[in-house]
Each structure stands twice: as C-alpha cells, then as structure tokens.
Amino acid sequence: MILVPLTTLFGYTYTKMSQIIESNILDSTKQAFDQSIDFLTYKIYRIFDISNSLAIDENITNILRNDPDSYLLSNQIGDLAYLRLFLSAYENDSDVSNISLYVNNNFIYSNDNKHIFSMDSLNNSKAINIINTTNSRFVWGTSNYFNNYNKSLDYISLFKTVKNPDNFAEDIGYLKLNFNKTLIEDIITKINSLPNTISYIINSEGIIICSSENTDDIKFLTDLDKIQSYSTTNSFITTSHNSKKLYIKSSSIDKTDWYLVTILPESSVIAKINSQRIYLFLILIVCGGTSIALAFYFVNSINKRLSKVISGMRCVQSGDFNHFIENDSNDELGELIDSYNYMIGKMSILIEEQYKLGKSVKNAELKALQSQINPHFLYNTLDMINWMSYKKMNKEISVAVNTLAKFYKLSLNKGKDLVSIKDELQHSNLYVNIQNMRYNNRISLRINVDEQIYNYLIPKITLQPILENAINHGILGKGEGNGLISILGYSTNSDIVLIIADDGIGIKEDKLNLLLSNNLSSVKGSGYGLKNINKRIKLLYGENYGLSFESNYGYGTKVKITIPKIEKTDKTF
Incomplete structure (x- = not known):
C-alpha cells in the first residue's frame, strides 16, 4: 500500500515537474522575448524620431527647395558646410552610425559622396522602387537595398523621404540613417536561454534581416502567412520540422514591416527536464522510506480524531454551522479541530462579507471599464493643433483648443459616472466639431432627440466611440465625399432609446453577424469601444439593455442603444 502510491506519486510528480519546468522555460523565454520587443521598439522609435527631426527641419527643407538655376555658388558652398556639420552632429548618437x-x-x-549624394545615385535601387510603388514615406532595409551595396558594410538603414512643406506630393530629398546590425543582433540574442534556440527578424518580403544563429538553419520558416498567424497569439505555438517538435513565437515590430521570431526546440527543453529527474528520484526514495517508518506510528492516533473532523465537514456541507467538535489535544490535528470550530463560528460573517465584496468587485469592474478611453483621439487632435501651429493658424488653434477643453471637461464630469443625455449630446457635438477640423467639414451631425428625455441619465462617453466608428469606418471608409450622422432619441414606457445612424460604407455581413451575436471580442480596433459600451450598460442595468446593430453594406449602419429611465437629481452619482 505504500509502494504503489509512491510509484504513482513518482510518475505523477515527474509529469507535473516536467510540465512546470517546460512552462517556466517557455514563460522565461516569452518574458525575454517581450523585453526584446520592447527594447527593439525603443531603439526603432529613437532612430525614427531622429529621421522625423531631420525630415521636417526648416533649414534643411529650405535648402532642398532651392531652384538650381538661381542657386548661387557661394550659397551652395555655405549650405554644404552647414549640412555636413548638421548631419554629423546627429551621428554622435549612440544608435546612428552614419x-x-x-x-x-x-x-x-550633390556629388559630395560623404554626407551628401545625388538622387540619381538611387535610380533602380530597391529602396527607391519600394517608395515609388507603395507611396510609402519610409523603408527599413539592409545595405543591399541601395546601389552602393557593399557586403563589408554590415548595417541596417532607415530610408525616409523629405517632403516639400508647400506640396506634400513632392519629394525634395531623401534621408538614409545607418545603424550597425549588431545593435539588433545583441538584443535578440538575449532571448536564447537554452542551447539551439534561434531568434531572427524577417521583413514583409520574407528576407531575414538579422539572426542570432546561421540563417541556413531557419530558411524553412519564411512563410509570412504562418509568421503573421503566430503573432496573433500571446503564447508559443507548437509545430514540427523534420519530425522535430518546435515551439515558435513571433511578433510584429512597430513602425516597421519586421517580425521578431523565436524558435525553441523541444529537445532543449527535454534536456533541461532530464537533468532534474535524478534529484527527484533521490528525494522520493528518502521521503518514501521515512513515510513507511512513520506511517504505522501515526495512523492509529490520528484516525479517530480525523473521523470526527470528516463528520463535522459533512455537517457543514449539509448546511449545519452549529456542529462543534470537542478537542483535548494540542498537536497538529488538535489545531485543525480548533481551526474548524473557529471556521464554522465565523462562516455566517464571511458569507455576508463575501456578498458585500462581490458588489464592490462589480462596481470596481464598472469603474475600470469606464476609464478605458482610447487615447488616439487626443493624440490625433494634438497632432492637428501642432500642424496648425506650423501654419500659424492662430484663430483655428484657439477654436480647436477651446473645443478640446470643453470636450474633456464633459468627459471628466467631475468624476461622476452618469451624465444627462443633454450633456452627452453636447459632448458628441464637440467630438464631431473636432473631427471636422481634421477632415475639412466632411461630417454632418443631425440631432433629433426629444427634449423631454434631456434630463435622463446615461453612462458618460457612450456616444463618442460609436460616432468614432461611424466616422473612421463608415464615412471615411467609403472614400471621398461627405457623410451624415443622425442621432434620434425618444422614450418608451420605461426605457430610453437612442439610434445613431450614418450613411457610410456599412458593415459586411460576416462582421455584422459577430456584432449581432454579441461576439464583440472578435472585433478589433473600434469594436473594442463597442464592446466596452455594451458591457458597461449591461453591468449597470442588466442583460436586457445594451447595443444592437443594423447595417446595409454600401449604404450605412444603425446602432441602437437601450437604457432604462433614470432621471437626473442633485444626489445622482
């Protein structure tokens, strides 16, 4: 009776230990992978920010806009000296080498060929071909993307267009920022915690940019469809190659068309597990022998009192919280009996506290949902104001800042979670006004809401994500031309109904089915905002309330919001 459980325990423990070690290895590798992604993103952003600073520098754009026919020789010599000094100053950055x-x-x-080159030297280069065919503003590539390709120059480049500030369709120059490939290789090598682990970066053309190991060993995994599918999950994917099991994880790198891929062979994980097996075997032998020696001594003394505890537990299971056990010992089982008696004495109190805690958790979850406001709208508005400042559009800047201030004043609502329908409509109107500043008044907003429901309450920031979806994926999604968004509001016997309709491109049937089935977790982007609104309303008012959708692809979309009638009072919070 001892040996059989011990043998079973050994097998079970070894299996669980193997799973734990495997999980720990994958978790630690994933953590190193995520840290490498963060560090790579940081480095990429630093280089990208330098390129942006150079591409919009007023002195550089003024020099590049000069007419060669009226460009004085003395001015060209002075500008050459300035450009050399200016560009070399940025080369002191630890990340940019040239x-x-x-x-x-x-x-x-233009034939300086040190810092300054002629645009003719880019003819038929891979970098310029990508810029011209895809109308991109920038390209990341290795040295063979350029005509002056040299295998001895082991670097990666960011190639970026310099636009004419007066005509953004005109490229007046190009920038190329070089940095050593080792900068990237040193980062991805740190992912490899086990032997034979391979990490590499591959671009959208299936070209391996850099690798921690020999690239000949990983050419089997350059299928971008697979790599992109692997990047959609947050954990390792299991696959096989040449009858060998592999763990693979990939992730896209922001601001680039690159993917970071890590391949971890199962054989390396098994080798790590086997090294721990001998220690487990020795521990089980020692513990098993000791258990056999002590089992006979303890079993008789414990059995009687343990039966009392079991009997008491069964009474608790049947709902009897008044069954106390007499105790006359101070050993471990005696402490267990004391703990049992104390437990059932406090059970009623704990049940009541658990009920109160459940209500608090629900309220906390609602607060968390309400706080999830997409920051992209603020970023885009500030970017618009920034460009207005470049254009010295002082009056428009004043209007934009004033409108944005009113918008966020209503968003904050002094910390209150519910607002009047009137304030929510004003909040929506401000949002559309700001969007019209960005999109040249392409959006018309028509509000037809019964004034009798103005003082009823609605969760704050309910309409704005729906309007954002209507503008970005409805009106702007159909291309050129203006669009109309209408808000209709009325009351029924006990509910408030708001309908937001647009004449945009609409929603395709497959995505609409996801919305209609309430499977909003499958929708990305603005769909997350819709999920947020729907969940907030259901948490507040119950499953009978929330969002419903109706769309005719090519003609527009309607979103219906149903909430109960709750009238605004001075004590509303």
Whole structure:
C-alpha cells in the first residue's frame, strides 16, 4: 500500500515537474522575448524620431527647395558646410552610425559622396522602387537595398523621404540613417536561454534581416502567412520540422514591416527536464522510506480524531454551522479541530462579507471599464493643433483648443459616472466639431432627440466611440465625399432609446453577424469601444439593455442603444 502510491506519486510528480519546468522555460523565454520587443521598439522609435527631426527641419527643407538655376555658388558652398556639420552632429548618437542626404542632382555639391549624394545615385535601387510603388514615406532595409551595396558594410538603414512643406506630393530629398546590425543582433540574442534556440527578424518580403544563429538553419520558416498567424497569439505555438517538435513565437515590430521570431526546440527543453529527474528520484526514495517508518506510528492516533473532523465537514456541507467538535489535544490535528470550530463560528460573517465584496468587485469592474478611453483621439487632435501651429493658424488653434477643453471637461464630469443625455449630446457635438477640423467639414451631425428625455441619465462617453466608428469606418471608409450622422432619441414606457445612424460604407455581413451575436471580442480596433459600451450598460442595468446593430453594406449602419429611465437629481452619482 505504500509502494504503489509512491510509484504513482513518482510518475505523477515527474509529469507535473516536467510540465512546470517546460512552462517556466517557455514563460522565461516569452518574458525575454517581450523585453526584446520592447527594447527593439525603443531603439526603432529613437532612430525614427531622429529621421522625423531631420525630415521636417526648416533649414534643411529650405535648402532642398532651392531652384538650381538661381542657386548661387557661394550659397551652395555655405549650405554644404552647414549640412555636413548638421548631419554629423546627429551621428554622435549612440544608435546612428552614419547619415546620408540625397539632394537635387543639379546642386553642385550633390556629388559630395560623404554626407551628401545625388538622387540619381538611387535610380533602380530597391529602396527607391519600394517608395515609388507603395507611396510609402519610409523603408527599413539592409545595405543591399541601395546601389552602393557593399557586403563589408554590415548595417541596417532607415530610408525616409523629405517632403516639400508647400506640396506634400513632392519629394525634395531623401534621408538614409545607418545603424550597425549588431545593435539588433545583441538584443535578440538575449532571448536564447537554452542551447539551439534561434531568434531572427524577417521583413514583409520574407528576407531575414538579422539572426542570432546561421540563417541556413531557419530558411524553412519564411512563410509570412504562418509568421503573421503566430503573432496573433500571446503564447508559443507548437509545430514540427523534420519530425522535430518546435515551439515558435513571433511578433510584429512597430513602425516597421519586421517580425521578431523565436524558435525553441523541444529537445532543449527535454534536456533541461532530464537533468532534474535524478534529484527527484533521490528525494522520493528518502521521503518514501521515512513515510513507511512513520506511517504505522501515526495512523492509529490520528484516525479517530480525523473521523470526527470528516463528520463535522459533512455537517457543514449539509448546511449545519452549529456542529462543534470537542478537542483535548494540542498537536497538529488538535489545531485543525480548533481551526474548524473557529471556521464554522465565523462562516455566517464571511458569507455576508463575501456578498458585500462581490458588489464592490462589480462596481470596481464598472469603474475600470469606464476609464478605458482610447487615447488616439487626443493624440490625433494634438497632432492637428501642432500642424496648425506650423501654419500659424492662430484663430483655428484657439477654436480647436477651446473645443478640446470643453470636450474633456464633459468627459471628466467631475468624476461622476452618469451624465444627462443633454450633456452627452453636447459632448458628441464637440467630438464631431473636432473631427471636422481634421477632415475639412466632411461630417454632418443631425440631432433629433426629444427634449423631454434631456434630463435622463446615461453612462458618460457612450456616444463618442460609436460616432468614432461611424466616422473612421463608415464615412471615411467609403472614400471621398461627405457623410451624415443622425442621432434620434425618444422614450418608451420605461426605457430610453437612442439610434445613431450614418450613411457610410456599412458593415459586411460576416462582421455584422459577430456584432449581432454579441461576439464583440472578435472585433478589433473600434469594436473594442463597442464592446466596452455594451458591457458597461449591461453591468449597470442588466442583460436586457445594451447595443444592437443594423447595417446595409454600401449604404450605412444603425446602432441602437437601450437604457432604462433614470432621471437626473442633485444626489445622482
């Protein structure tokens, strides 16, 4: 009776230990992978920010806009000296090793070939072909993306267009920022905690940018469809190659068309597990022998009192909280009996506290849902105001800032979770006004809400995400032209109904089915906002309330909001 459980325990423990070690290895590798993604993103953003600073620098754009026919020689010599000094100053950055500027072929200094190059030197290069065919503003590539390709130059480049501030369709120059490939390789190598682990970066054309190991061993995994599918999950994916099991994880890198991929062989994990097996075996032998020696001594003394505890537990299971056990010992089982007696004495109190705690958790969850406001709207508005400042549009800036201030004043609502329908409509009107500043008054908002429901309450920031969805994926989704959004509001016997309709492109049937089935977790982007609204309303008012959808693809979408009638009072919070 001892040996059989011990053998079973050994097998079970070894299996669980193997699972734990495997899980720990995958978790630690995933953590290193995530840290590498964060560090790579940080480095990429630093280089990208430098390129942005150079591409919009007023002195550089003024120089590049010069007409070669009226560009004085003395001015060209002075500008060449300035550009050399200016570009070399950025090369002191620890991440950027070299910066090149490609200028008009007719500038005298276009053949400087140190910092300054002619745009003719880019003809038929892979980088310029990508820019021209995809109309991109920037390209990340290795040295073979350029005509001056040299295998001895082991670097990666960010190639970026310099636009004419007066005509954004015109490229007046190009920037190339080089940085050493080792900068990336040193980061991804830190992911490999076990032997034979391979990490590498691959771009959207299936070209391996850099790798921690020999790339010949990983050419089997350059299928971008698989890599992209692997990047949709937050954990490792199991696959096989040449009858060998592999763990694979991938993730896209922001601001690039790159994917970071890590391949962890199962054989390396098993080797780690087997090294721990001998220690487990020795521990089980020692513990098993000791257990056999002590089992006979303890079993008789414990059995009687344990039966009392079991009997008491059964009484608790049947709902009897008044069954106390007499105790005359101070050993471990005696302490268990005392704990049991104390437990059933406090059971009623704990049940009551658990009920109160459940209500608090629900309220906390609702607060968390209400706080999830997409920051992209604020970023885009501030970016619009920034460009207005470049254009010295002082009056428009004043209007935009004033409108944004009113918008967020209503959003905050002095910390209150519910607002009047009147304030929510004003909040929506301010949002559409700001969006019209961005999109040249392409959106018309028509509000037809019964004034009798103005003082009824609605969760704050309910309409704005729906309007954002209607603008970004409805009106703007159909291309050129203006669009109309209408808000209809009325009351029924006990409910308030608000209908937001747009004449945008509409929703395709498959996505609409997801919305109609309330499977909003499958929808990305603005769908997350819709899920948020729906869940907030259901948490507040119950499953009978929330959102419903109706759409005719190519003609528009309607979103219906149903909430109960709750009238505004001075004590509403």
